[in-house]
Amino acid sequence: MAAKRSVIPFGPQHPVLxxxxxxxxxTEDEKVIEAIPxxxxxxxxxxxxVTKKDFGExxxxxxxxxxxxxxxxxxxYVDAIEHIMNIEPTNRAKYIRTLLFELSRMHSHILWLGLMADAFGFESLFMETWKYRxxxxDMLEAATGGRVIFSIMRIGGLRKDVPDEVLQGFLPGLDEIEEGIKACEKAFLSDPAVLSRLKGVGYLSKEDAIDLGCEGPFLRASGVARDNRTSGYAAYGDMDFEVITSDDGDSYGRCYVRIQEIYQSAGIVRQCIEKMPKEGIYVPIKGFPNGEYMTIIEQPRGGACYYVHASGKKFIERMRVRTPTFANIPALAKTLQGCDVADVPILVVTIDPCISCTER
Amino acid sequence: MRISKSPWLLHYDGSSCNGCDIEVLAATTPRFDVERFGIINTGNPKHADIFLCTGGVNSQNQDVIRQIYDQMPDPKVVLACGICACDGGIFKDCYNILGGTDTVIPVDVYVPGCAVRPEALIDGVVKALKLLDEKADKMKRGEYRSMTSAEYAEALKIKGQLAEAADTEEKDA
Structure with missing residues (x-):
C-alpha cells in the first residue's frame, strides 16, 4: 500500500519539550517529509x-x-550601553564577568546534557547530570546570591564584589564537576545503546550549516570553527582556550562539542581565579547614553547580537536582540527532513532550543 | 488511599523567561528530589493532579492553558509558579501580557519569586496537597466539581460587572 501523507502537530505542550x-x-508512514515550525x-x-523602564532598570x-x-x-545589554557612554570597566569587573559567564555556560551545557538524556529515554543519566549542575x-549562588537570575550586572561594573576567598573555594568544586562529567561522558559518547540514537541522526553538512546561518555548538559540530569569544570581549583576550569543533555533523558531534566545552569553561574559570586582579569593581557613570552600538557575544547557544539606540534621554529609543536559537531554527527544519518520527524529540533538543530568548 | 500520597505534576511554560521552568525541573532532580514522595512529572494532562503554570498569560497561549486545565481530571489544583504567573511580574507592562494565570483559569496556590526557588515550590506543592485531599473528600460526598475555564471566564465577567456597578454607585453617592 502506498504511503499516505499526514500532518502530525508536535507541541506546544509536549512531554519532551x-x-x-x-x-x-x-509525514509519510514513519518518515518526516517536511517540518514547519x-x-x-x-x-x-x-x-x-524600553519606553517604560529607564536605561539602568x-x-x-x-x-x-x-x-x-x-x-x-x-x-x-550592559556592554552596548558602556560602549555608547565610553565607559571602560575595571579589569577586576571584567574578570568576574568572564568567570560568571563561563559558569553560566557550564550550567547551561550540563542542563542540555540532562535534557538530551531525557529525550533519548535515559532517565537516570538525566538525574546524574543534573546532580552536577x-x-x-551553588557556585553561582555563592558569588551572586541567585540561582538562575543573578542581577549582579550594572552599567559601569558590578553591583557587588566577589571576595577572593569565595573564588578560591570554587577550585575543589570545579574538579568534582569535571570528574562527574567525565563519568557521564562515557555513557554519552561510548554506550552502544546511546550511540544508536545519536550517530548519524540529523546530519548537517558544513556547507549547509554555513548557508543556513547556524550558530554556536550546532555550527561547530559541523566543523566550522567560529566562536565569538575569540574576539576578546570582557577578559577573553587574556584567556587561553581553543575553539572546539567536531567533523561528525550529527547529534553525536553536538554532544561531543558541548561536553568538551564544559571542560573548556572549567579551564577558563580556573584561569580567571588565578589571574584575578585586585582593584575596584565599579566606575561611576554620568549623564545619559547618546548614540548607537551593536555588540556580539557568545552565549551558550551561540552568537547573540544586542543593538541599542539611545538619544541622550533617560529612556533609550530601541533595544533589539537577535538570539542564537532563532538562527538555528531553519537548520532544525532542514535536519528534521527525512528523519524518523521517533527521532524528532532528539533533534529538537540538539539545537538546545531556548524559546523564551527567541520570542522575548 | 489518599490522592496526596502520589500526586502527578503537569508543567506548562506560559510565557516565562525559563528561570521558573528550570527550577520546576530542578525540584524533581537529586538535590531536591520530590520524586521520593511519589510526585512524578508527567507530560499528559489527563494523568495529572497538580498543574504548575509558570509565566504570564499572553494572547497566543491563553487557549492552550485553558485546554490543558479542562483536560485534567477532578480533583485538581493549580499552582501559579513565580511572580509572573501570580500577576505578570516584571512583564506586567508588556503589550502582549494579559496578566497572571488567574486571568484564564482559577488558581489555588500562589508561589511568588523571581525566579521561584525549588524550596518555595515544594512548600507550595505541600500546601496544594492539602487542598487536593479536601477536594477529593468533597467529591466523594458529591458536593464538589471544579469550575471549567468557560465557567471561570463567566464568573470573572460577572465579578467585573459587579465591581463596575459598585464604582458607579460610589461616584453617584
Missing amino acids: PEPIHIDLV SIGFVHRGLEHL MVYVAERICGICSFGHGYG EKVL
Whole structure:
C-alpha cells in the first residue's frame, strides 16, 4: 500500500519539550517529509519595555529575556550601553564577568546534557547530570546570591564584589564537576545503546550549516570553527582556550562539542581565579547614553547580537536582540527532513532550543 | 488511599523567561528530589493532579492553558509558579501580557519569586496537597466539581460587572 501523507502537530505542550514550540510534521508512514515550525507562544513584547523602564532598570529586564542564559543577556545589554557612554570597566569587573559567564555556560551545557538524556529515554543519566549542575548553581549562588537570575550586572561594573576567598573555594568544586562529567561522558559518547540514537541522526553538512546561518555548538559540530569569544570581549583576550569543533555533523558531534566545552569553561574559570586582579569593581557613570552600538557575544547557544539606540534621554529609543536559537531554527527544519518520527524529540533538543530568548 | 500520597505534576511554560521552568525541573532532580514522595512529572494532562503554570498569560497561549486545565481530571489544583504567573511580574507592562494565570483559569496556590526557588515550590506543592485531599473528600460526598475555564471566564465577567456597578454607585453617592 502506498504511503499516505499526514500532518502530525508536535507541541506546544509536549512531554519532551520544556518550552513551548509548535512544529507541524508532514509525514509519510514513519518518515518526516517536511517540518514547519511556528513560534510565538512565549512572546511578551519585552523590547518595548524600553519606553517604560529607564536605561539602568533595563539591565534587569534584559537579564529576564531568558532564565538559562540570563547572565549573557545582562552582559550584552550592559556592554552596548558602556560602549555608547565610553565607559571602560575595571579589569577586576571584567574578570568576574568572564568567570560568571563561563559558569553560566557550564550550567547551561550540563542542563542540555540532562535534557538530551531525557529525550533519548535515559532517565537516570538525566538525574546524574543534573546532580552536577546543582554544584555549578551553588557556585553561582555563592558569588551572586541567585540561582538562575543573578542581577549582579550594572552599567559601569558590578553591583557587588566577589571576595577572593569565595573564588578560591570554587577550585575543589570545579574538579568534582569535571570528574562527574567525565563519568557521564562515557555513557554519552561510548554506550552502544546511546550511540544508536545519536550517530548519524540529523546530519548537517558544513556547507549547509554555513548557508543556513547556524550558530554556536550546532555550527561547530559541523566543523566550522567560529566562536565569538575569540574576539576578546570582557577578559577573553587574556584567556587561553581553543575553539572546539567536531567533523561528525550529527547529534553525536553536538554532544561531543558541548561536553568538551564544559571542560573548556572549567579551564577558563580556573584561569580567571588565578589571574584575578585586585582593584575596584565599579566606575561611576554620568549623564545619559547618546548614540548607537551593536555588540556580539557568545552565549551558550551561540552568537547573540544586542543593538541599542539611545538619544541622550533617560529612556533609550530601541533595544533589539537577535538570539542564537532563532538562527538555528531553519537548520532544525532542514535536519528534521527525512528523519524518523521517533527521532524528532532528539533533534529538537540538539539545537538546545531556548524559546523564551527567541520570542522575548 | 489518599490522592496526596502520589500526586502527578503537569508543567506548562506560559510565557516565562525559563528561570521558573528550570527550577520546576530542578525540584524533581537529586538535590531536591520530590520524586521520593511519589510526585512524578508527567507530560499528559489527563494523568495529572497538580498543574504548575509558570509565566504570564499572553494572547497566543491563553487557549492552550485553558485546554490543558479542562483536560485534567477532578480533583485538581493549580499552582501559579513565580511572580509572573501570580500577576505578570516584571512583564506586567508588556503589550502582549494579559496578566497572571488567574486571568484564564482559577488558581489555588500562589508561589511568588523571581525566579521561584525549588524550596518555595515544594512548600507550595505541600500546601496544594492539602487542598487536593479536601477536594477529593468533597467529591466523594458529591458536593464538589471544579469550575471549567468557560465557567471561570463567566464568573470573572460577572465579578467585573459587579465591581463596575459598585464604582458607579460610589461616584453617584
